[in-house]
Amino acid sequence: MSYISISNLSKRFVRRGQWTEALSSVDLNIAKGSFVSFIGPSGCGKSTLLRIIGGLMKAEEGGIKVGGRSPQEMQADKQFGFVPQAPALFPWRTVLQNMNLPREVNKRSRTDLAEDEADPIELLQAVGLGDFLHAYPKELSGGMRQRVGIVRAFASGAPILLMDEPFSALDEITREVLMHQLVRIWEQHKKTVIFVTHNIQEAVYLSDQVVIMSSRPGRISRVVDIDLPRPRGEKIIESPEFYQYVVRLRESLRERWEA
Amino acid sequence: MNPSIPKSGSVQASQAKQPAATRIKLPEDRFDSRLKRTGFNLLPPLLTFVLIFVLWEALIWLLDIKLVILPAPSGIFGELFGEFSFYLPHIWLTFYEAVLGFMLGMAAALLLGVLMSQSRLLERALLPVAVMANVTPIVAIAPLFIIWFGFGALPKVLISAICAFFPMLINSITGFRAIDDNNHEYLKSLHASRFEIFLKLRLPNSLPFILSAARTCMSMSVIGAVVGEMSGASKGLGNVIMVSSNYMQMERTFAAIFLLAIMGIGLTSLVRLAERKLLHWHSAE
Numbered sequence: 001m002s003y004i005s006i007s008n009l010s011k012r013f014v015r016r017g018q019w020t021e022a023l024s025s026v027d028l029n030i031a032k033g034s035f036v037s038f039i040g041p042s043g044c045g046k047s048t049l050l051r052i053i054g055g056l057m058k059a060e061e062g063g064i065k066v067g068g069r070s071p072q073e074m075q076a077d078k079q080f081g082f083v084p085q086a087p088a089l090f091p092w093r094t095v096l097q098n099m100n101l102p103r104e105v106n107k108r109s110r111t112d113l114a115e116d117e118a119d120p121i122e123l124l125q126a127v128g129l130g131d132f133l134h135a136y137p138k139e140l141s142g143g144m145r146q147r148v149g150i151v152r153a154f155a156s157g158a159p160i161l162l163m164d165e166p167f168s169a170l171d172e173i174t175r176e177v178l179m180h181q182l183v184r185i186w187e188q189h190k191k192t193v194i195f196v197t198h199n200i201q202e203a204v205y206l207s208d209q210v211v212i213m214s215s216r217p218g219r220i221s222r223v224v225d226i227d228l229p230r231p232r233g234e235k236i237i238e239s240p241e242f243y244q245y246v247v248r249l250r251e252s253l254r255e256r257w258e259a
Numbered sequence: 260m261n262p263s264i265p266k267s268g269s270v271q272a273s274q275a276k277q278p279a280a281t282r283i284k285l286p287e288d289r290f291d292s293r294l295k296r297t298g299f300n301l302l303p304p305l306l307t308f309v310l311i312f313v314l315w316e317a318l319i320w321l322l323d324i325k326l327v328i329l330p331a332p333s334g335i336f337g338e339l340f341g342e343f344s345f346y347l348p349h350i351w352l353t354f355y356e357a358v359l360g361f362m363l364g365m366a367a368a369l370l371l372g373v374l375m376s377q378s379r380l381l382e383r384a385l386l387p388v389a390v391m392a393n394v395t396p397i398v399a400i401a402p403l404f405i406i407w408f409g410f411g412a413l414p415k416v417l418i419s420a421i422c423a424f425f426p427m428l429i430n431s432i433t434g435f436r437a438i439d440d441n442n443h444e445y446l447k448s449l450h451a452s453r454f455e456i457f458l459k460l461r462l463p464n465s466l467p468f469i470l471s472a473a474r475t476c477m478s479m480s481v482i483g484a485v486v487g488e489m490s491g492a493s494k495g496l497g498n499v500i501m502v503s504s505n506y507m508q509m510e511r512t513f514a515a516i517f518l519l520a521i522m523g524i525g526l527t528s529l530v531r532l533a534e535r536k537l538l539h540w541h542s543a544e
Contacts, residue, residue, distance in 0.1 A: 055450075078449055080448055090463070101449075105452075
């Protein structure tokens with residue numbers, strides 16, 4: 001049964017006075033509790049698709065249902081945990097106060113999320129930020145800030161997490177650490193995650209499914225199921241199966257690129 | 260028997276804590292060094308002032324400059340401290356007018372800033388009026404206010420408020436608008452209302468802008484108060500300067516000028532203090 005169902009979805013933008021097709025007849029079904037990555041060259045509309053799912057943008061054509069409702073209804077009910085590219089931490093709030101932000105706004109909507117809320121302090125400790133509960137964002141490194149952004153989404157109780165290239169601004173070493181931490185938290189909490197990235201290994205390591213997109217116009221070119229065992233440890237990365245998936249993804253991305 | 264006599268074990272423990280004991284002294288050291296640093300920061304400008312006054316005094320003595328042209332610092336300070344009770348009510352009145360004008364101007368500017376930052380239409384309609392009020396020399400409008408509102412404190416407060424108004428308006432609009440797109444989109448993803456976005460994001464975001472404007476506005480409002488007093492008043496430091504310079508009482512004129520300078524420094528330092536207290540999270544602090 002699909003939790004997020006997208007059918008024949010199209011989205012256009014006006015760019016330099018001309019209509020540009022950002023997304024063209026996209027069809028996709030996402031199961032509840034799965035980790036789905038969107039990968040593709042820049043301009044393939046993967047971030048746009050994420051924003052349409054989250055009710056931050058509207059599509060001109062086609063249908064989208066999230067949990068049987070419209071994205072806007074879901075958003076009004078605070079069903080989304082959004083993790084933008086740069087961690088949206090408010091500089092005048094401490095780490096813990098930033099964690100509480102989702103609870104402070106749009107209070108009326110809160111229906112059944114309270115019981116799904118995770119303890120923010122526990123989550124922060126799990127990613128090694130136990131000593132920084134009362135620190136201000138300017139006192140944290142880029143990786144630490146992004147970690148706060150990610151665990152905030154998990155703590156909020158929202159069943160769907162939307163992550164828009166959360167690791168793209170980080171250095172390689174930090175990225176790898178965060179990747180492992182993300183997979184560990186996710187395997188505990190089992191949220192539905194939409195994860196936009198342009199890093200192939202990241203996509204394979206984290207996901208149940210990888211959606212490969214191509215640009216101009218943005219469309220889905222292939223969906224690859226990743227049948228690697230869970231829980232995924234660091235050893236998986238060194239396994240031949242992992243490597244095969246990486247090669248397959250790289251090839252299908254290149255096909256599209258050259259076509 | 261004294262129960263606090265330590266056993267051999269706890270002696271060792273307290274010896275082991277020796278480094279911790281030295282660490283406990285650290286805050287005191289820090290306070291000391293902070294005092295030293297403050298002193299160190301104050302020393303250079305203080306020396307500059309002393310040097311200026313010594314040079315000034317020497318020049319007057321060497322070139323035999325007459326009192327009606329330029330009084331000696333010694334005479335000015337003599338007048339200031341000798342007749343301090345004369346200055347006190349004037350200081351108080353100018354201070355009162357400037358601070359009240361500052362608060363009035365700031366409140367009006369913030370209120371309009373909130374409205375104008377929320378509506379481009381309102382901004383387009385009202386900003387030209389504000390710009391016109393800003394570019395018109397305040398000295399030109401001041402006599403009108405005296406005619407309309409009399410010789411009391413009210414016209415001075417209003418003139419001072421007008422002086423403080425514009426920098427605060429422009430800066431607050433900028434502060435309310437210059438929010439981080441990521442943060443804005445994040446709040447939208449939670450379906451935050453417009454009011455919540457203002458309260459949680461725009462308002463705190465504008466604080467550095469507002470406080471930096473407040474420093475400018477503070478000195479502007481002192482200027483406004485003095486201009487008002489010069490346009491027609493019977494009290495206040497502006498009035499003291501007018502009257503004493505008419506009577507060639509140069510020491511008094513200079514004493515009043517010094518007092519205004521000190522008031523300006525005091526008031527802007529107060530804003531600076533607020534900045535330091537409120538903006539500890541800000542990267543520029």
